[in-house]
Every structure is written in C-alpha cells, then in structure tokens.
Amino acid sequence: MFDLRDPMVPAVARVIRSRHETADVWTLDLELVDAVWPGFSPGQFNMLSVFGVGEAPISFSGEPTDNAHIVHTVRAVGPVSKALCHLKVGDTVGVRGPFGNAWPMDHARGRDVIVVAGGLGLAPVRPVLYRLMADRRSHGRVTLLYGARNPGEILYRHEIEKWRTRLDIDVEVTVDHATADWRGHVGVVTKLIGRARFDPADAVAIVCGPEVMMRFAAKALADSGIPEKEIYLSMERNMKCGIGLCGHCQLGPLFICRDGPVFTQDRLRTLMATKEL
Amino acid sequence: MVAARMFDRFDEARIIGVAGLETMIGELGARGHAVVGPVRRDGAIVLEPIESVVDLPRGWVDEQTPGRYRLKRDGDSWFAPVVGPQSWKQFLHPPRQKLWTVRKSDAGATIEPEPLATEKYAFIGVRACEIAAIAVQDRVFMQGPYVDPNYAARRANAFIVAVNCSRAASTCFCPSMKTGPRATAGYDLALTELSGGDDARFLIEIGSAAGQSLVEALPTHPATKADIEAAAAIVAATEASISRTIDTGDLPELLKAEPDHPRWDDVAARCLNCANCTMACPTCFCTTVVDESALDGASASRSQRWDSCFTGDFSHVHGGAVRQTPKARYRQWMTHKLSTWHDQFAMSGCVGCGRCIVWCPVGIDITEEAAALRRAV
Amino acid sequence: MEIGSLGKIIAAHDLFIGFDQAFLDLVTGCAKNVRVEAGRYLFHEGDPADEIYLIREGRVALEISAPGRGSMVFQAAGPGEAIGLSWLVPPYRWNYDGRSTDLTRAISVDAACLRRKCEADHDLGFAVMQRFMPVIVERLHATRLQLLDVYGSHV
Incomplete structure (x- = not known):
C-alpha cells in the first residue's frame, strides 16, 4: 500500500x-x-x-x-x-x-460476545459482526445492542433487519425518541444491557459510540459483572498523522492512534472521567 | 578490543585555539555541512548559518529571567550566552515542511512526494540540555512504530559540536533534569572554553568517529591534566551557580493525581494561551497539516506545520474542542512534559533549558508551578 | 383468574422479585389482569393516575404530542418493566399518553388501593418505595442521557 x-x-x-x-x-x-x-x-x-x-x-x-x-x-x-x-x-x-489496533477477535473466540453500539458507532463494529456471523460456531451467545437518535438515523437498517431474523444472534435496537409508528424500544441503549443474555464471567464486550454513551455503557456492563478488562471501547480524538507523531490524539498517557483506538475499560475509566483531558 | 581502544582515543582531550575553530568551521563546510551557530540578531542570540568565528557573539552575555531576555556586553568569551529563543529543532524538525503534491492525471490523480530531506547540518555550540532535547525528539520521531523519514535523514547527516556551559542563566535548571550543564554523550565534538579573547583556548573532547576524523584535520595539541581539571572546574562552577530546580521525584504520579488542583485555575488566570512556550521548547514536537489548492485547481499540496496544544482547535473533534478551557490546555502541556512523557517515551519531556520561562510573556515558571502543585491543596 | 395465580405472576415480575410474601398478598389484593390490543391507549395525558401497570408481554409507548410535530415517543416499556410512576405523587395525574404498540398483557394495580395500604402500613410503604425508587432514578438518568442527545452531530 x-x-x-x-x-x-x-x-x-x-x-x-x-x-x-x-x-x-x-x-x-x-x-x-x-x-x-x-x-x-x-x-x-x-x-x-x-x-x-x-x-x-x-x-x-x-x-x-x-x-x-x-x-x-x-x-x-x-x-x-x-x-x-x-x-x-x-x-x-x-x-x-x-x-491502529483491532477489536479482540481472537480473544472473543469461545466466549459470549456483547456488542453495544450507538449512532455512527455501529460502523466500526460492523466488521466485528461480519466476523462473528461468519464464524458463529466459535462463539457463545452473540448480542448486538444498538442505540440511535431516532428511527430515521438507524444505520444499516436493512442489514439489521436481516440479522434480526437469525436465531443465533440477539439483536436489540432502541432509539432515544420516535414517532408514533415506531414499535420498538425507546430509551437509552444502556437500558438494554440489563436484559441481555450473556455469562458475565465468560463474556467480551465491544462498545463503540459517542464517548458519553460509551462511559455509561461500560459502567452498565461492569455492573452486570463483566470485568473491566473484558470491556473494549474505541476512542476518538483529533488526529493529524495517525502514526503517533503529531501529538493531537493524546488522552493522558495514551496516543489514541498508536496505542488504540481500542482500549479496555480498566485503562480508560479514570482517563474518561477526567474532564477535558 | 577495538571498541575499547576507540573509546580511549575518543576520551583523549585536546586543546584548540581560535584559529583552530576557524579551521573547524571551514573544514565542516568543506565536508558538505551547512554550518549553523549562535549569532547575535535583533537583540537576541539566534541560530543561523555561520562562515567564520567572527559571526559568533564574542563579548556578549545574556540576562534571562521569567518573561525577560536581554543581551549586554561583558567579558571576552566566545560562547558566553546560553540558550536563546530558538533551538536546533527548527533545523531537524522545521516549522514548515511540504509533504507532497497531488496533480490531476489520466489516472485521476498522481501524488508526488517531496524528495527526502538532504540537509546536512553542522551545529556549533549545542548545549548539554539541547543534546538531551535532540535525544528526546530522536525518541519521538525515530524510535516509535513509525519514523519521520525527513527528521531521520537530517539527523543522520547532522554533526554536533557541543559547548559545555561556562555560565548559566537564572532560568536554567538542567541539573535537576539531569541533562547538564556538561555534555556527556550525543555529540561529535564537545568544547569547553577555558579562556576567552583572541588567544582563547578550548578543551576539545571527541565523541564519535566523525569527530575524531575532523579533529585530525585541525590544528590541536594534547590537553594537560591541568587543562582537563580546569574544564571540569568551569562546568562545576556553572552547575553550582544554578539554583532553580524541579523536584522530579514522584512528580509524574503527582501531576496525574491532581487534575483538579486549584493551582491549575491559578496558572490559567495568568496564561495567555499564546503558545510561545511550545514554540520555544526544544522538545515540543506537535504538528498539524495544511492542505492548499492551486488556483487553477490542477494541483494541491499538503504541508506539515508546528502546532501547539494551546490552540483551540488542537483537540477539536466533531462538536468542539476536547480541551475547551485555558486551564485544561496548560494542564495538558505541563502534565505531558513532566508526567505522561515518561509513559509515552520512557523519558522526561523537559530538559531544564528554561526557554518556556523566559519566553512566556507573563513569566509563568514551570519550576514554580511544579512546586506549587506539590503544596497541600 | 384466581388470586393465587395473580399473586404468582406479580411475584415473578421484575419489580417484585424477592418481595416479602405478606406484602405481596397486600399488593395482589389491589391488582387485576389487563389485556390491551395494539394501538389502544392505556391512559391519556391529564387523566387521573389511578393505575400502575406491570407489563408482562407487549410494549407500551409513552408519548407527548406537540402541534406540528405529531406524537413523539420518548420511552417504551416492555416485559418486566412498570409504568405509572405518577401514582406515587399528588395530584396523581398522567403526564403523558400511554399507547400499546403490540398486544400487551399487564397486571394493573389500583393506585388508590395501594396508596391506602401503604399509608396504613408504613413497612409496606417503605418496601414498595424501595422497589419504585430505582426505577425513578434510572428513568431520570436515562432522561438526562437523552437530553444530551449524544448521537447528534452538534455542529
């Protein structure tokens, strides 16, 4: 290349x-x-x-x-x-x-996988879903929880509908608000976590979306019993080079481009909690 | 062993005079180097091409205090002024650098990368803290997963003539950063000015094979034990004159643990967010890119430029800046220098040169800020 | 339906799992089964909030309508969830419309009946509050997240 x-x-x-x-x-x-x-x-x-x-x-x-x-x-x-x-x-x-680094696809083999995406955050995890579905038998339960602003902003809608027909993957979609013709979940995506089926002792969580949504999703996943080192998040910062040389994407000690963009919640929790870091 | 014998030869100090220095400048030019050294211009010592010892700021000294820099005539030294507003990063990591041009073509677009940097510098008068700063940028640009090829090319070609400091500015704090005032490595040749004037004598130490080769082309004679002791005494006296310090013990952890310390509000009330400290700092490396289109629309180019974490758009993500407040920006800069740099590069981002203190328009002093953050909340 | 099976249903609902049996019996005494066809309203904005719905099946959307914007759904409750928090606080009035988006089966608890029992037995009142408070806090938190409009582009 x-x-x-x-x-x-x-x-x-x-x-x-x-x-x-x-x-x-x-x-x-x-x-x-x-x-x-x-x-x-x-x-x-x-x-x-x-x-x-x-x-x-x-x-x-x-x-x-x-x-x-x-x-x-x-x-x-x-x-x-x-x-x-x-x-x-x-x-x-x-x-x-x-x-950048990658989602923990190999690590996820043999485990339950819960993917929590918000808004445009479905895009970076779509390759994960393709992989999981292509290699479905190598994993435990697979769940996709997706939150969008409203039904019109649901990304890849036809694909989601196709995934929903599969019996080997749980797909739940929620929107923050809807018009009267929407018959699905309404409310924040974190609410779906408590109802998802997975074994917290043997699950990997993959979270992607706006940072506020990821913060609360990671907390809800941790509350459900998944260890923080099994909760993976993809971070976003200003980037000018992508190769660790321009300095823009720093989050405390991390260069998002070079060390990430995927990090586990145990590394991110205090960094994300620090305002304007 | 060959290596050990080589080291013995490098360790062999010699004495060189003003005529020898003049020969050195000429010989470096003859060997294809663009020779750069300290020059007095616009009331400051700046770094510019030199052709002769007469370009050096002989007989001038600098007075540096927080937010203030003055030159005055005093004595007859060749290398009395310490670090100025500029640093060698402007040559190795220039403020503007074109990366590539794209032109419309049959294939749609064709990218023409800028040719790899070919500059071959010789730096005269590099201080110990500046050698440390170059080592910091070496680490950033050459020792990570990706290499800045232009920096690496300029760095490989550079010849470094260090000068051990025979005096210090009030803003210097290299001893507490363990970077000076004596250059112990990272140079081709190192000079210590034993005496000034027309018949000045410099102790010359050899730090590389290239340095050895150059010395062989210069009029020198072996240094005596007394010369070596005199040089050591000069540097020791300089070190003893430095009172400004940073207590670096546990400082990285402390800074990380105190993102909400009230001192950050205090310094933010004074900081103008002007970015002078980042421009003057010899280790600050951040850049942005700027795209420009030709007016005919047939080509466009991208350039890399120095950037500063004090600017509003530095941390911009869609929606706005992550670091909205001056407090957050100052905290980022100082915490990066003294704390997270260790995580990222296993070294300090501060070399104790004091430029950020001198060139801050309101005289914010990183050593004082570090001390204040240590005090109980 | 017998009261016994109603009690079992309430005991198995997420809101009352592990609830003291004596208290469950008191709650069950105020409860009945309801079935709402898809598209029908359970209540309207301004109506007296005289019922709490423990949803067993289906889904109920809470709506606010605004002129020119139609009905906006800001929350939907499904199996295991409860709607009708307005029963707790005067003036006991619904602030939204509640519409069944699917065929919905729920336990309806008579709010006035439960309020009376809570008033008469503060231990019951406290136990009921302990079940409803987390729902209220969670809903408040969710509302704040929705207010942030995190998925928007904000430019």
Whole structure:
C-alpha cells in the first residue's frame, strides 16, 4: 500500500460506490488505483484525504475478508467528512493506513460476545459482526445492542433487519425518541444491557459510540459483572498523522492512534472521567 | 578490543585555539555541512548559518529571567550566552515542511512526494540540555512504530559540536533534569572554553568517529591534566551557580493525581494561551497539516506545520474542542512534559533549558508551578 | 383468574422479585389482569393516575404530542418493566399518553388501593418505595442521557 518509508504520503484510491445511508451519513466503497490493498483488522482506521481539503481518520466498516473494496461509513460533520460524503463515483481520494489496533477477535473466540453500539458507532463494529456471523460456531451467545437518535438515523437498517431474523444472534435496537409508528424500544441503549443474555464471567464486550454513551455503557456492563478488562471501547480524538507523531490524539498517557483506538475499560475509566483531558 | 581502544582515543582531550575553530568551521563546510551557530540578531542570540568565528557573539552575555531576555556586553568569551529563543529543532524538525503534491492525471490523480530531506547540518555550540532535547525528539520521531523519514535523514547527516556551559542563566535548571550543564554523550565534538579573547583556548573532547576524523584535520595539541581539571572546574562552577530546580521525584504520579488542583485555575488566570512556550521548547514536537489548492485547481499540496496544544482547535473533534478551557490546555502541556512523557517515551519531556520561562510573556515558571502543585491543596 | 395465580405472576415480575410474601398478598389484593390490543391507549395525558401497570408481554409507548410535530415517543416499556410512576405523587395525574404498540398483557394495580395500604402500613410503604425508587432514578438518568442527545452531530 502506501510506502512505510514515507507514512505521511497517501495512496490514490477511486470511489467505486457511494450509498446514502441516513440524512447525513454516506458509505463509500474505494478501490486503490495503483496499489494492492493489504486488508485490515476490525477496529482499525484509515486516514482519508480529499485533495485540497484535508484528511480525517475514518474506521473501516466493511467486510474484513473483502480485500477488493475499502469500505468506510462517514458522517458529514466537518469540512473533510462533508467533502468525503459529497464524492461521486469515479472521484479520487487519498488513503493512508490501515492504522491502529483491532477489536479482540481472537480473544472473543469461545466466549459470549456483547456488542453495544450507538449512532455512527455501529460502523466500526460492523466488521466485528461480519466476523462473528461468519464464524458463529466459535462463539457463545452473540448480542448486538444498538442505540440511535431516532428511527430515521438507524444505520444499516436493512442489514439489521436481516440479522434480526437469525436465531443465533440477539439483536436489540432502541432509539432515544420516535414517532408514533415506531414499535420498538425507546430509551437509552444502556437500558438494554440489563436484559441481555450473556455469562458475565465468560463474556467480551465491544462498545463503540459517542464517548458519553460509551462511559455509561461500560459502567452498565461492569455492573452486570463483566470485568473491566473484558470491556473494549474505541476512542476518538483529533488526529493529524495517525502514526503517533503529531501529538493531537493524546488522552493522558495514551496516543489514541498508536496505542488504540481500542482500549479496555480498566485503562480508560479514570482517563474518561477526567474532564477535558 | 577495538571498541575499547576507540573509546580511549575518543576520551583523549585536546586543546584548540581560535584559529583552530576557524579551521573547524571551514573544514565542516568543506565536508558538505551547512554550518549553523549562535549569532547575535535583533537583540537576541539566534541560530543561523555561520562562515567564520567572527559571526559568533564574542563579548556578549545574556540576562534571562521569567518573561525577560536581554543581551549586554561583558567579558571576552566566545560562547558566553546560553540558550536563546530558538533551538536546533527548527533545523531537524522545521516549522514548515511540504509533504507532497497531488496533480490531476489520466489516472485521476498522481501524488508526488517531496524528495527526502538532504540537509546536512553542522551545529556549533549545542548545549548539554539541547543534546538531551535532540535525544528526546530522536525518541519521538525515530524510535516509535513509525519514523519521520525527513527528521531521520537530517539527523543522520547532522554533526554536533557541543559547548559545555561556562555560565548559566537564572532560568536554567538542567541539573535537576539531569541533562547538564556538561555534555556527556550525543555529540561529535564537545568544547569547553577555558579562556576567552583572541588567544582563547578550548578543551576539545571527541565523541564519535566523525569527530575524531575532523579533529585530525585541525590544528590541536594534547590537553594537560591541568587543562582537563580546569574544564571540569568551569562546568562545576556553572552547575553550582544554578539554583532553580524541579523536584522530579514522584512528580509524574503527582501531576496525574491532581487534575483538579486549584493551582491549575491559578496558572490559567495568568496564561495567555499564546503558545510561545511550545514554540520555544526544544522538545515540543506537535504538528498539524495544511492542505492548499492551486488556483487553477490542477494541483494541491499538503504541508506539515508546528502546532501547539494551546490552540483551540488542537483537540477539536466533531462538536468542539476536547480541551475547551485555558486551564485544561496548560494542564495538558505541563502534565505531558513532566508526567505522561515518561509513559509515552520512557523519558522526561523537559530538559531544564528554561526557554518556556523566559519566553512566556507573563513569566509563568514551570519550576514554580511544579512546586506549587506539590503544596497541600 | 384466581388470586393465587395473580399473586404468582406479580411475584415473578421484575419489580417484585424477592418481595416479602405478606406484602405481596397486600399488593395482589389491589391488582387485576389487563389485556390491551395494539394501538389502544392505556391512559391519556391529564387523566387521573389511578393505575400502575406491570407489563408482562407487549410494549407500551409513552408519548407527548406537540402541534406540528405529531406524537413523539420518548420511552417504551416492555416485559418486566412498570409504568405509572405518577401514582406515587399528588395530584396523581398522567403526564403523558400511554399507547400499546403490540398486544400487551399487564397486571394493573389500583393506585388508590395501594396508596391506602401503604399509608396504613408504613413497612409496606417503605418496601414498595424501595422497589419504585430505582426505577425513578434510572428513568431520570436515562432522561438526562437523552437530553444530551449524544448521537447528534452538534455542529
């Protein structure tokens, strides 16, 4: 992929598909123009560049076994992410990566897995779900608890509906508020944790979403008996390099890009509790 | 053993005069180095290309106190002023660095990386604390999972002539950071100014094969035991003159344990968030990137620039800055320097040079802040 | 349905698991079974809050309607949950609409009856409060999280 001797220089990729997911969220399928994509591990991220605009860290949200497409789900919030969302098929982007560590897929084998996602946080755990479903028999109970702002902002809605029909995975979706036609859960995602079925002594929790939601989800998971070192969270901070050199993504002693973005709750609890760290 | 014999030879100190220093500058140039040294400009000692010993700030000394820096004429030393507003990081890790250009092409876009840095510097007058600072940046840029290739290239090419400090500023606190005032490693050659003036004598110590090779091309003669003792006495006197200290024992743990200490509010009330300390600091390494498009839209480029944790957008995530308050930013900077740097790089991020104290417009003193944080809440 | 089986259902409901048997009998004396078709309202905003619903099956959505915005559901309660916290505090009035989104089976507890028994036997009152307080605190906490609108982009 990109040249490790010059890790700040991106490779060129082309948009081969763009899907409008929800109001301000798009999924892009990319293909490298002149290089071979090495693949990624669930939890890792790319630095995506829109030329002349800038660069932003974006998690992988595609099928981890598919090396032909680099799939990213992006919410249009800042200048770079807005420009990414507005890209058309055929447009070029810069790609540096994959960077960062991964969700504990090997460690999760043989255990119950509870995935708690909020909002756009479903995107970085979708590769985890693909893996779990492809290798379903290697795991205990598998649960996905997903919270969104409202029914219109539920990401990957058709896929979630498909997953719900599977008997070997518990899928619960809740929204913060709904219109009258919504017949599902309404309330915060942490509420679903108490009702999920897992063996806390032999479970791994994978949590991804806004930091406030992750803080409370991690507490609820710990309250349910899962040890903090078995609760994995993916952190987000400003990043300019993705390789531990620019200094932006520090959280106390941690570089989110270099040491993470995935950390266990026992390492994060006091750091997340410190305001403006 | 060869290695042991080599070390013996490096350990062999010699004496060099002003003419020898002049030859050294010329010889470094002849060997392809851009020679950089201390130069008096705009009322401060800055680091600029030099061609001769006449460029050196002979006969000047600096007066440094919190928030204040002045030069005055005094004595006839060649290397009396200690560290100034600049540091060698501006050469090894320059404030602006272009990374690449992208051009529209048949393939859609083609990226042209900037060629690898080729600068070959020779730094004259590097202080012990600055050698420590270079070692800190070496660790950051060259010894992690990813290497900054331009830094590594400039670093590999650099020749370092250290100068052991014959005096200290009031803001110096290298002894408590265990970085000076004597350079013990990390140099090619180290000078100690035994006497000043036209017939100045410098003790010269050799720290590398490149240093040895250079010395062989210079007019020197062996140092006597008295010369070596005189050099040691000069550095010892400098060290004895330094009273500013940081008590570093358990400081990393203390800083981490006190994110809500009222002293942070106190310093935040004084701090202007101007970022001077981070610019002057020889170890601060943070950068941002800036993308620019050509007006014709046919190309764009990305540059890396120094950044500072004191700016509002440094910690920006969608929604706003993680560190919204000046208090949080000062706390980040100081805690990083003196505490979390140890976690990240197994060393201190502070080398005791005192620049942040001098160049702070309101004279905030990191040593005083560290002491205040030790006091009971 | 006999009172015996009603008591067993209440005893097995999340809200009353482990509840003292004598107290359970007192609660059961105020309770009855209800069944609400999907789409029907259990109560409306402004109605007297004279019942507590212990949901066994189905789901009840709590709604507030605002002109131009239609009905907004801010909470939905399912099996094992209770709705009707307004029974505890004067003026004992529903502040929201409660609509069954699926066929819902619940135990309905007569609020006035239970209030009377709690007033007469403060030990019962305290035990009932101990069961309802966590629900109130949890709901308050959830409301604060919803207020934060954590999934929004906030720009």
